[in-house]
Amino acid sequence: MDRTFPALLARMQELKDLNGVIGLATWDQETYLPAKASDARAHQLSTLQGLYHERLVDPRLGEVLAWAASRSELDADQRAMVRVLTHERDRAVRVPQALVKALAEAQSRALNAWRQARKEKRFALFQPALARLLQLRREQADAYGHDGERYDALLEGYEPGMRVSRLTPVLTALRDALIPMVAAIGSAPRKVADLPEGRRFDAEAQWRFSLKLLEATGFDLEAGRQDRSIHPFTGGTHPRDVRLTTRIDEANPLNALFSTIHEAGHGLYEQGFDEAHYRTPLAASPSMGLHESQSRLWENVVGRSRAFWEHFFPALGESFPEALSGVGLDTFLGAVNRVSPSLIRTEADEVTYNLHIVLRYELELLLIHDELPLEDVPAAWNERMRRYLGVTPPDDVLGVLQDIHWSWGEFGYFPTYALGNLYSASLYRAAERAIPELTGHIRRGELLPLRDWLRDNIHREGYRVPAEELIRKVTGQGLTDADFLSYLKGKYGALYGVSL
Amino acid sequence: MDRTFPALLARMQELKDLNGVIGLATWDQETYLPAKASDARAHQLSTLQGLYHERLVDPRLGEVLAWAASRSELDADQRAMVRVLTHERDRAVRVPQALVKALAEAQSRALNAWRQARKEKRFALFQPALARLLQLRREQADAYGHDGERYDALLEGYEPGMRVSRLTPVLTALRDALIPMVAAIGSAPRKVADLPEGRRFDAEAQWRFSLKLLEATGFDLEAGRQDRSIHPFTGGTHPRDVRLTTRIDEANPLNALFSTIHEAGHGLYEQGFDEAHYRTPLAASPSMGLHESQSRLWENVVGRSRAFWEHFFPALGESFPEALSGVGLDTFLGAVNRVSPSLIRTEADEVTYNLHIVLRYELELLLIHDELPLEDVPAAWNERMRRYLGVTPPDDVLGVLQDIHWSWGEFGYFPTYALGNLYSASLYRAAERAIPELTGHIRRGELLPLRDWLRDNIHREGYRVPAEELIRKVTGQGLTDADFLSYLKGKYGALYGVSL
Structure with missing residues (x-):
């Protein structure tokens, strides 16, 4: 990846396009997705989010962002772009993959537990899943710093x-x-x-x-x-x-x-x-x-x-x-x-x-x-x-x-x-x-x-x-x-x- | 990338999911996309197709496919999956990036020329763009073999x-x-x-x-x-x-x-x-x-x-x-x-x-x-x-x-x-x-x-x-x-x- 602003911009555009497509798949899920396609859509969204994450934490992107942060020839908007993307990337990089995966699993379990707890009107059924989520989110907070x-x-x-x-x-x-x-x-x-x-x-x-x-x-x-x-x-x-x-x-x-x-x-x-x-x-x-x-x-x-x-x-x-x-x-x-x-x-x-x-x-x-x-x-x-x-x-x-x-x-x-x-x-x-x-x-x-x-x-x-x-x-x-x-x-x- | 069938399957699933999302963005383009969003959608589709191509031609995928082709423990369906993906990948790999790019540009020009030629009811206006496309497609055919x-x-x-x-x-x-x-x-x-x-x-x-x-x-x-x-x-x-x-x-x-x-x-x-x-x-x-x-x-x-x-x-x-x-x-x-x-x-x-x-x-x-x-x-x-x-x-x-x-x-x-x-x-x-x-x-x-x-x-x-x-x-x-x-x-x- 070239150390030039146009090369960095191309990566920004790619991330934004991916984000847009995630937006489309999410919108469609809530509006027009056929009832039997919910598993298929979950897989598609997970794949897109995985690709987004992979491109975001790519070390080469980190290098070019670090390079760009020190370039005085960039204008105010370009510097702001570098700052915002660096902020997003830094947070993503700090969370270990194992924690990302544990959080996704805990969220999925908690959502089911919450639904069950609502059905039976008993918070106690949600409590263990909530405890797990809180523990992981505290870990994540410490990872962010x-x-x-x-x-x-x-x-x-x-x-x-x-x-x-x-x-x-x-x-x-x-x-x-x-x-x-x-x-x-x-x-x-x-x-x-x-x-x-x-x-x-x-x-x-x-x-x-x-x-x-x-x-x-x-x-x-x-x-x-x-x-x-x-x-x-x-x-x-x-x-x-x-x-x-x-x-x-x-x-x-x-x-x-x-x-x-x-x-x-x-x-x-x-x-x-x-x-x-x-x-x-x-x-x-x-x-x-x-x-x-x-x-x-x-x-x-x-x-x-x-x-x-x-x-x-x-x-x-x-x-x-x-x-x-x-x-x-x-x-x-x-x-x-x-x-x-x-x-x-x-x-x-x-x-x-x-x-x-x-x-x-x-x-x-x-x-x-x-x-x-x-x-x-x-x-x-x-x-x-x-x-x-x-x-x-x-x-x-x-x-x-x-x-x-x-x-x-x-x-x-x-x-x-x-x-x-x-x-x-x-x-x-x-x-x-x-x-x-x-x-x-x-x-x-x-x-x-x-x-x-x-x-x-x-x-x-x-x-x-x-x-x-x-x-x-x-x-x-x-x-x-x-x-x-x-x-x-x-x-x-x-x-x-x-x-x- | 591991030389295991599950690792290969995960890449197949990723490609299929991406393909599904390309299908969504294309369907949406023809049904519900707002009029002023056509450029945005073209960018999004181009990014998705670029990612699909990049993942398909990834040399690591090629290695695992070559490895899998020789594994006798795979069942008939798994062997068919390997064969079909190898066929698609081989064709993609054989076309040089410069030719892919030239084709995309020539297609875009030809589409405009065709529309103009239809407007004026004159094939001659389409002819140069068609000549270019034919030349590139002949090159592509030779690249495929x-x-x-x-x-x-x-x-x-x-x-x-x-x-x-x-x-x-x-x-x-x-x-x-x-x-x-x-x-x-x-x-x-x-x-x-x-x-x-x-x-x-x-x-x-x-x-x-x-x-x-x-x-x-x-x-x-x-x-x-x-x-x-x-x-x-x-x-x-x-x-x-x-x-x-x-x-x-x-x-x-x-x-x-x-x-x-x-x-x-x-x-x-x-x-x-x-x-x-x-x-x-x-x-x-x-x-x-x-x-x-x-x-x-x-x-x-x-x-x-x-x-x-x-x-x-x-x-x-x-x-x-x-x-x-x-x-x-x-x-x-x-x-x-x-x-x-x-x-x-x-x-x-x-x-x-x-x-x-x-x-x-x-x-x-x-x-x-x-x-x-x-x-x-x-x-x-x-x-x-x-x-x-x-x-x-x-x-x-x-x-x-x-x-x-x-x-x-x-x-x-x-x-x-x-x-x-x-x-x-x-x-x-x-x-x-x-x-x-x-x-x-x-x-x-x-x-x-x-x-x-x-x-x-x-x-x-x-x-x-x-x-x-x-x-x-x-x-x-x-x-x-x-x-x-x-x-x-x-x-x-x-x-x-x-x-x-």
Whole structure:
């Protein structure tokens, strides 16, 4: 392999292409793969991931990256490409093959155990597999290396640059502000209603409306698509091939509406990468939290706002004349913003959601530090649910077994959801300062000014700089809960008629 | 790489998985890829194909294959796997990288030139690119090696084991039998009509009917799927993930009907490979001609037969009550079996089709032998069209420029279509001997006895033995035009009321 930037770029492109094809095979698995082909697809994905890993850890790539790191003639983008790929490669190289294999096996076992435990509603059936995964992930954290905080080494895989020492104070303060806010909303004299029960929202009409929403956000349907899947996600193979999925439930149109807007936020980000970065490590987000900030900004800050529905609600009413008969804008806005402490994270509203995350983050720290006996995890979970949200899971499926993440061994992932929420509020505030009359635009259904501001300030940057640094550059400050809390106070204070 | 069969098998599986993923990316390109992603997909496919080639020509694989070829402890299937992969690898190794690259570039240029030539209806615009491709393919044939007949080396890529010395006498005799047969049908006193013009066949109803047909053939829709594409094809990633496409034209239901049955024939073959051969070189057809025999058997011998429509025509009538009003079974059977010399191969009927192929085969031999000046190709084409079919192309688009194959540099491909037709008739005759009351089954819509016979005798064999050897084993004789001609004489003699 030549010690030239073009030779290095060719390897970067090859890795990115392979990654794109892995994206295709994964998307297909969730959308169009025939039922009997799941084993075949698992083999194909495993082969692709093996090839990706093999090319990534290739010593010749390491040599050329080391050479390139010292070349002063490279421009800023080229240096960033070298830095990002070196970071990824270093982490991959540090984990011994035996540990990689043991982790894959333990994940597969844990997934089965988790499913069985859910079936029997008994955490104890999941416990041995979880213990094994935790042990291996601690080993992996040590292999990655850290400054005494193992969790940092895992967090780095999702949120490069973020540290427990930075995150814990912010999430703890957030928790302590949210608990009384949830209580205050719960005891507010004004109540908001759900949509009327028993109405049927035609699936085809939901699909057509979701495509209208996508187009309104500026998502380019010639550089992407939308399909259906059981769990909505954003995937694809390239910034010009971004694939969203949504889920349609005829009894409840909010699933499709908000999963479409949420995934559109992710999708706009992917479509917005700089063309000069295509097929390089820079055509990527620097963190999962920043990626989530885009989906949350569109789904919640924009998509659940009065201004947004002032424009879109009349069209929604025309799409579902019977199902929405008698439902006015105020009722609808109440229904999509109703605050109600509940057991399941994925169904939580904006106010309570982060408490679900803080709970998981706190337990993950204890688990990785080996400071919580595994048999005590369900009790610790339930005790925190009571303390933070005032509800108690009646069984483990509605409690500690509800998320799939731990059965994949994903420790360090959950906090990125909270980061996404906090970043989304800070970014929206910066957008309000930068775009004259932003609310007026949204009220007229003009979403492109916001999309273009995000594109110029966030999307086009790709992976040039770490997430928090980019947030600081764009908003004037780094990670903070202030913008998010102030957003909640304003919005929910008005909705519930209380001072928060 | 260990010198053990399991180590070799792992490499075979890796190659097969990669091939499956190439199949996915290709299928997706023709079905769901967003318009703006075509460049991205070309890069991804090129990267995958490059990796496949790199792994195939890996000298360590060559060493283990050579070692395995001499191991007496391997069973018959394992020896066949070694033989098939060695054959593929030897051919890949023999072509220098510079030639591979030159061919890829020449193909890309030729494709553009062909499109431009079609636009201006002038073969001369395609001629220089074709000359370059022919030169490179001759070089490639010499690199592969041959016994003095260059065309054999190219034919080997599509129809392993077949030779010009074997093929030419059969196709020449076929030609000489077909020319008078076409003439006799043309002057028969009885005429058959087309479907009435101007009727509209609802696209959704066509789609539903095509799925019914697929199910009736025994195509497993849980181990495959059907989608739409501009040009119907069979692709997929694995015998349990076989993907057919069809094309729906509301003005003409015959497109979807017969492309669905045609692709079902290919698809049943792929689904029928022996599970013990999955992810090995044996889960494949030994030749394109044999593959085509399966599609032609279902599309023509079964799908255009009276027995088949005696069962399915009533259901077709119910699906299109208005569009088929006044159309009886006899009219319909006439319309789907009408013989009419025409200019375009892909629209040709069963009787004239092979004359289109013989014409191309004869010209390809002259071109590869460098015995026909390129500027004379259109005239040679038109002269043969007159002689074989009695029609003259009014321009090159309706003549020499009609097929895409030569612009891909595919010389040696066309004859496999004729082989498919000849093999299909011989196989069906063998099936009639083996299955009591086969016609009665078909008349009752029972297609599984035929599918299962094909599965046991052809599909499960995979790539164990060469195509003609398998045909000999199953039918008692090798390549012959006798069964096909006798099939045509019986069917079309009765339809047109002439002695053929």
